[in-house]
Amino acid sequence: MTGPLVQVEHLVKHFPLTRSALEYVRGDPPRAIHAVDDVSFQISSGETLGLIGESGSGKTTLGWLVARLHDTTGGRILFDGHDVTALRGNALRRWRREVQVVFQDPVGSLDPRLTAWQIVGEPIRAQEAVERTELRRRVAELLPSVGLPPDCLDQHPHEFSGGGRQRLSLARALSLHPRLIVLDEPTSALDVAVQAQILNRLVELQREFGFSYLLITHNVGAVRFLSDRVAVMYLGKLAEVGPVVGVLERPLHPYTKALLAAMPVPDVRRRRARYRISGEVPTLIHPPPGCRFASRCPFVIDRCRVEEPLLRALPGNPDHLVSCHRAEELEDVSPDAMITSEPSQTP
Amino acid sequence: MEPLLRVSHLTLDYETKGGRVRALRDVSFTMHEGRVLGIVGETGCGKSTLGHAIARLVPEPPARVHAGRIEFRGNDLLKLPKWKMPAIRGTGIGMIFQEPINSLNPAYRIYDQVAEAVRIRRLREAGKNPTATFGQEGFDYSRPRMPTTSEILSKPLRPSLGRRGVASLVSSKELRKEVLDFLRLVRINDPETILDLYPHELSGGMRQRIMIAIALSGRPSLLIADEPTSALDVTIQAQVLTLMKELMDEVRTSILFISHDLAVIAEMTDDVGVMYAGRIVEFGPVAEVFESPRHPYTKALLRSIPNRRKAEGALPSLPGSVPNLLRLPTGCVFHPRCPLVREACKEPPGPELVMGTDTGSVGGHLAACYFSNEVKALP
Numbered sequence: 001m002t003g004p005l006v007q008v009e010h011l012v013k014h015f016p017l018t019r020s021a022l023e024y025v026r027g028d029p030p031r032a033i034h035a036v037d038d039v040s041f042q043i044s045s046g047e048t049l050g051l052i053g054e055s056g057s058g059k060t061t062l063g064w065l066v067a068r069l070h071d072t073t074g075g076r077i078l079f080d081g082h083d084v085t086a087l088r089g090n091a092l093r094r095w096r097r098e099v100q101v102v103f104q105d106p107v108g109s110l111d112p113r114l115t116a117w118q119i120v121g122e123p124i125r126a127q128e129a130v131e132r133t134e135l136r137r138r139v140a141e142l143l144p145s146v147g148l149p150p151d152c153l154d155q156h157p158h159e160f161s162g163g164g165r166q167r168l169s170l171a172r173a174l175s176l177h178p179r180l181i182v183l184d185e186p187t188s189a190l191d192v193a194v195q196a197q198i199l200n201r202l203v204e205l206q207r208e209f210g211f212s213y214l215l216i217t218h219n220v221g222a223v224r225f226l227s228d229r230v231a232v233m234y235l236g237k238l239a240e241v242g243p244v245v246g247v248l249e250r251p252l253h254p255y256t257k258a259l260l261a262a263m264p265v266p267d268v269r270r271r272r273a274r275y276r277i278s279g280e281v282p283t284l285i286h287p288p289p290g291c292r293f294a295s296r297c298p299f300v301i302d303r304c305r306v307e308e309p310l311l312r313a314l315p316g317n318p319d320h321l322v323s324c325h326r327a328e329e330l331e332d333v334s335p336d337a338m339i340t341s342e343p344s345q346t347p
Numbered sequence: 348m349e350p351l352l353r354v355s356h357l358t359l360d361y362e363t364k365g366g367r368v369r370a371l372r373d374v375s376f377t378m379h380e381g382r383v384l385g386i387v388g389e390t391g392c393g394k395s396t397l398g399h400a401i402a403r404l405v406p407e408p409p410a411r412v413h414a415g416r417i418e419f420r421g422n423d424l425l426k427l428p429k430w431k432m433p434a435i436r437g438t439g440i441g442m443i444f445q446e447p448i449n450s451l452n453p454a455y456r457i458y459d460q461v462a463e464a465v466r467i468r469r470l471r472e473a474g475k476n477p478t479a480t481f482g483q484e485g486f487d488y489s490r491p492r493m494p495t496t497s498e499i500l501s502k503p504l505r506p507s508l509g510r511r512g513v514a515s516l517v518s519s520k521e522l523r524k525e526v527l528d529f530l531r532l533v534r535i536n537d538p539e540t541i542l543d544l545y546p547h548e549l550s551g552g553m554r555q556r557i558m559i560a561i562a563l564s565g566r567p568s569l570l571i572a573d574e575p576t577s578a579l580d581v582t583i584q585a586q587v588l589t590l591m592k593e594l595m596d597e598v599r600t601s602i603l604f605i606s607h608d609l610a611v612i613a614e615m616t617d618d619v620g621v622m623y624a625g626r627i628v629e630f631g632p633v634a635e636v637f638e639s640p641r642h643p644y645t646k647a648l649l650r651s652i653p654n655r656r657k658a659e660g661a662l663p664s665l666p667g668s669v670p671n672l673l674r675l676p677t678g679c680v681f682h683p684r685c686p687l688v689r690e691a692c693k694e695p696p697g698p699e700l701v702m703g704t705d706t707g708s709v710g711g712h713l714a715a716c717y718f719s720n721e722v723k724a725l726p
Binding site: 054055161162163191192193194195196197199200203204218219221222224225226244245258259261262263264265266267268270273274275277278280281 | 389390550552580581582583584585586588589592593607608609610611612613614633634637638647648649651652653654655656657661662663664665668669
């Protein structure tokens with residue numbers, strides 16, 4: 001056994017903003033969106049890491065960085081022990097065989113002018129010199145593994161249902177037998193019955209081929225089902241990382257608790273539940289000093305606004321990391337504390 | 348007591364080049380004052396069409412209502428001429444749409460958009476031309492013919508508002524105060540600054556609050572909320588749902604809540620109708636429907652919500668996919684995917700929405716299934 005399949009160390013991604021002429025003349029420092037800020041984690045072979053967080057937390061950017069669809073600003077990515085952060089040209093193209101992405105929007109990520117076999121076969125064509133008939137044969141063999149009939153080779157994306165398009169997108173990612181698949185919200189555009197079919201298929205494929213998944217989603221049900229470990233992201237930083245049971249059943253970070261409490265559950269007894277967390281995700285242009293959740297956290301103390309908490313393990317639980325100054329005190333606060341049955345006090 | 352809304356046997360098709368899309372089939376339900384009714388179903392089951400059809404916002408053509416009645420406070424809306432509908436929308440039936448960015452006008456400030464709704468309600472309350480939207484005749488594309496000259500002469504196109512116009516009804520100071528009240532009602536901090544902003548300057552959650560404020564400022568007796576939180580993030584969704592729950596207690600308006608999300612429906616509604624392929628297949632009090640479903644489709648939907656880890660086995664999933672509304676199966680529309688299917692299910696006309704006969708069935712819990720007594724025994 002060698003090290004983990006993917007090891008991400010202190011990854012940073014800033015998107016620079018253009019300076020106006022006035023700012024330029026005044027000599028203002030250039031500003032940037034701090035989309036991913038000093039994030040470290042690892043994914044073992046055959047493991048699923050779930051990445052949850054709200055829109056704007058940087059989780060999609062992180063997934064794209066790992067697949068080298070964005071260039072990094074700082075930090076490095078080790079794939080199977082080799083640094084792939086600076087790969088270029090042919091080396092990068094050859095490495096792409098190892099990592100594939102299933103994109104969020106099954107409509108936008110499939111070319112409407114191509115047919116199913118062209119879409120699914122495109123990664124193969126980019127890597128190997130294959131004959132057309134050979135390519136069609138390989139795609140036809142691949143389609144049943146995602147639950148599509150092999151006779152839909154010549155159909156266009158618009159002829160598929162939402163679930164069918166997502167299956168097509170999945171088949172394209174599988175076509176090169178990668179070792180890591182980045183799943184960016186694979187089921188968020190789907191209805192619950194279709195979602196269950198796709199999630200089951202993802203687990204079967206993982207058992208059969210031993211893929212690792214990086215699952216990016218805001219759906220806690222999907223994360224619980226598919227993941228072995230979970231990372232919670234807020235404003236470009238990891239708030240909490242740990243085994244799925246630990247993070248989802250006994251969350252330590254107040255943001256994880258707030259996120260879990262916000263998930264609607266099909267339980268009619270929640271009729272009286274009133275959500276207590278106010279405010280929205282702040283902008284990433286000037287991240288506040290100290291803890292990034294401080295402006296919305298109900299347990300905030302002065303220290304949180306000044307000193308940035310680091311990701312650390314609590315005593316007795318080395319796998320479960322959290323970045324909160326008060327994690328020990330708040331260990332026993334359940335996510336239900338974030339909802340109340342009292343009417344809110346705001347005017 | 349007369350129900351607020353009674354929809355009976357509503358049947359609506361979209362006539363397209365490809366054929367007749369059967370969007371709604373024999374939909375019947377009753378809604379009482381002060382209740383929250385949920386409509387839940389998968390994409391394409393007709394739930395949005397139903398919501399829009401009640402406010403008569405479905406474009407006709409291509410849509411065509413073949414049969415049925417939509418009785419709102421005892422008046423059949425389908426019998427009203429289309430040009431009278433604007434008088435019912437806003438103050439009678441209010442709407443909250445899914446995408447707030449598409450429903451707010453990007454060219455007007457928030458103040459103007461909320462004030463318009465308040466002003467129209469004030470005009471109507473004062474008994475002034477109830478069919479008028481402010482300052483102009485509502486333009487109706489479906490009007491069958493141009494009015495004759497004598498009609499034009501006998502009916503002023505602009506509502507008569509007296510010598511001093513609207514100012515005589517609503518002073519701008521009063522209007523501003525009422526707009527601020529409604530913004531505070533939807534828990535907007537610092538409403539004075541919001542007034543002068545444009546929709547693009549607000550976040551998604553704020554925009555949806557503005558939409559709710561606009562809908563409420565008409566003081567409608569029925570509010571149709573079509574997927575009001577589906578475009579929002581989870582924590583923002585939780586905030587907006589909490590706001591709506593608090594408003595239900597304060598304003599006591601009746602809400603028709605349309606969503607694809609079973610969890611949101613369970614949290615928000617009193618009664619629920621489950622739709623499949625244009626029909627209501629199960630209807631009843633929300634606790635009953637969720638805890639002891641009597642239609643196999645409802646049961647399968649509830650079971651496919653992911654609630655376990657992969658080590659604990661595959662998720663129970665419903666085989667197949669939603670039928671094409673151009674080619675519906677005969678008999679019960681659900682029979683090709685149903686675990687209880689028998690020969691009788693395949694024969695037309697298919698099961699009707701009826702009360703259960705087994706012991707322990709609760710009043711008002713209806714299901715369109717011949718074998719609803721056996722659903723409980725399903726895994």
